Amino acid sequence: MLRAIVFLEWAAIAWAALNATEDSTRLTINNDRLFASVDKSIGAIDRLTLDGQDLLGARSGNTGIGPYLDCYCVPSGAYTPGRIDPVYTLLQGTDASKTAWAGVVMSETYPATGQVLEQYWFLRDGETGIHTFSRLAYHNSTTQFLRNLQEFRTLFRPNTKLWTNLSTNAIQYAPLPNPNPAAGGKGDFVTVQDATWYLPNRSDPYVIQESDYFTKYTFSDIWRDHRVHGLFADGSTSPDGSTYGAWVVMNTVDTYFGGPKNSDLVVDGILYNYIVSNHHGNGTPNITNGFDRTFGPAYHHFNKGPAGTTLEESREDALQYASPEWNAEFYDSIAVYVPNYVPTSGRGTWKGSIRLPRDAKKPIAILTQNKADFQDNVIDTKAYQYWADIDPSSGAVQIPRVKAGAYRLTVYAEDIFGHFTQDNIVVKAGKTASTKVQWKAESAGTELFRIGTPDRSSGEYRHGYERDPTHPLHPEEYRIYWAAYDYPTDFPNGVQFKVGESDVAKDLNYVHWSVFGGYANSVRPEPYYGNGDVNNWTIAFDTTKRDLQHKSKATFTIQLAGAKTAAGNTDNYNATEPYSNLPYTVVVNGHALEPWIILYYHSSSCAVRSSVSCYNIAHKFVFDTKLLKAGENSLVLSLPFNATNYESALLPRSVYVQYDALRLELS
């Protein structure tokens, strides 16, 4: 039923309610409600209207445009394709349901390297949104290795007073600050850290409702439960009080990287589709000869509501499209124009039946690159990724539209240490693959105690998920600039935690620093080194003679939500930096165990970029129970004193770790 015409010449053809036109300067696609026009000289949409309302504002430099493609992927770094030698294609057709659609493709070969960068925009009749795909291809046999793909993203970057609010998800939203330094606004604000500002205007609704500080990271999110994010216009700025929404719907996630724990920026005044970045320690793929990946589809949904429509109502309208099954037939119809897109005929269903450990909460099943940690799902650039919640009572889980191939299955759950993996899960096109497995929780004997919740985050500790009591929107505290929480004030005697008596939400900080304050801390510009009360944390616990009887081996497990070594967000080893690899020590009743060396390529810039969950790592310290005694025992969790690294950007120099959960077992 596919009927499509590729216009190689400038042309204009009218369908019932959908037009696609091209002239010497622009390509335009519109239906009776949405109008989008690409300027050929910049490779970007620079005119976008919904029911006649301008959603972008006037173009000025890189504002007033989008969605457009942008990367950090050429040898010198940043590049915005479409400005050197773009080639355009106008597409039009009807899909299997006889619905008319139109599309624009921008393709550019970067002359110095031969990299191909492409952006696809599709509009369907009856919809008020744009389906986007973005592609990078590199075929160069003389230079096999180009660089890492450090950033790949699309931006919707308005230059209009229309937009009034930011929305990350159902609980994280706020008025846009005015001026907005993250979107290039000029005015009265103080830079306190890289891309982090203190806003002095006490009358700014953002300051009143959300925080004195604004950072693009405040509005980031983790992919697992993320569906849509956007900008909202609450009616106060539109001519007739109508509301508007600009939403990015992550209707498919299989072409992103890093699995469900990938986290990134979503909106800060600019509305992003962050396809790849190393933020929060996310892995980035290498661009090597043969790299060819098309990311998407993502759906940019624009909506209009009558005066009084709430942000949440506008968000929920976008949410209805957040499913990989939505519009699958349409995507099949256009697949012939989108290299690498895997149509339904190349996909199957995966069904799991997982016997879970008792008390497993919020269990998840993940399919990623075979034989690799799901967080490293960037090594094989052909690998796709999927995840779904497992029904905790039955253990059933199902994932539709899985690209045919072999996967690693990973299962984890809240309250359970460790995780389950099984390789060689094969999904065949047009078939349902079933997997029946049992996950037996790891155990190293009798559990003497545990601290925190194994949930891959440090959110349960002080200043993590706790809601800020001082602002009406009560943001989760970790989302705010870290220096707002002064460690030496909160912990005047350092961390002294007594198992069974202390409270994790009060008596353990969400970050274990080596040194606090100094560079990039505007509240405490002089470093506080302390005398071991910063870098050394003490955990005290009681045991009895009976606990220790017939036990010879003690296993102390540390799961980290994130760790920052001198490598920061990069995977680069710097030989001149003493803490590229970070030694972490546990001292049992005065006896230091062999240090755990946290490797540079497991480093994340996490808490300082407003996160409690980055690249997860874990270690088991195994020691002789002879080091323990009946009565009170102590464990000192020790980072090197005053351990810092050189930072090229305005970021704190201290290394640090963020705990997920700890436990001591005896056998």
Ligand SMILES: *[C@@H]1O[C@H](CO)[C@@H](O)[C@H](O)[C@H]1NC(C)=O
């Ligand atoms: C498409 O173009 C035709 C001819 O210019 C015009 O009559 C029609 O209104 C247009 N339709 C839309 C949806 O813009």
Ligand SMILES: *[C@@H]1O[C@H](CO)[C@@H](O)[C@H](O)[C@H]1NC(C)=O
């Ligand atoms: C391959 O890469 C090298 C180095 O970047 C460049 O000089 C050469 O022109 C590229 N080859 C092609 C075919 O683009």
Ligand SMILES: *[C@@H]1O[C@H](CO)[C@@H](O)[C@H](O)[C@H]1NC(C)=O
């Ligand atoms: C949206 O922003 C406006 C203008 O700053 C503010 O009055 C309103 O409270 C915000 N709404 C939400 C839901 O944050």
Ligand SMILES: *[C@@H]1O[C@H](CO)[C@@H](O)[C@H](O)[C@H]1NC(C)=O
């Ligand atoms: C402070 O914010 C209010 C409310 O947005 C605004 O009217 C006022 O102009 C701002 N003041 C300055 C100095 O920017």
Ligand SMILES: *[C@@H]1O[C@H](CO)[C@@H](O)[C@H](O)[C@H]1NC(C)=O
């Ligand atoms: C990228 O290439 C570098 C250098 O060969 C290698 O060390 C690194 O592991 C590669 N990373 C990935 C994700 O493939």
Ligand SMILES: *[C@@H]1O[C@H](CO)[C@@H](O)[C@H](O)[C@H]1NC(C)=O
């Ligand atoms: C911290 O703990 C380690 C290990 O017990 C110890 O060597 C060090 O002296 C302590 N104090 C400081 C300031 O690092």
Ligand SMILES: *[C@@H]1O[C@H](CO)[C@@H](O)[C@H](O)[C@H]1NC(C)=O
């Ligand atoms: C390595 O660290 C030193 C400072 O210790 C810094 O001057 C240098 O730029 C770093 N090298 C790289 C490649 O980042």
Ligand SMILES: *[C@@H]1O[C@H](CO)[C@@H](O)[C@H](O)[C@H]1NC(C)=O
């Ligand atoms: C901490 O380290 C910095 C340099 O890394 C040094 O200048 C400072 O004197 C050190 N402070 C203490 C108390 O050791």
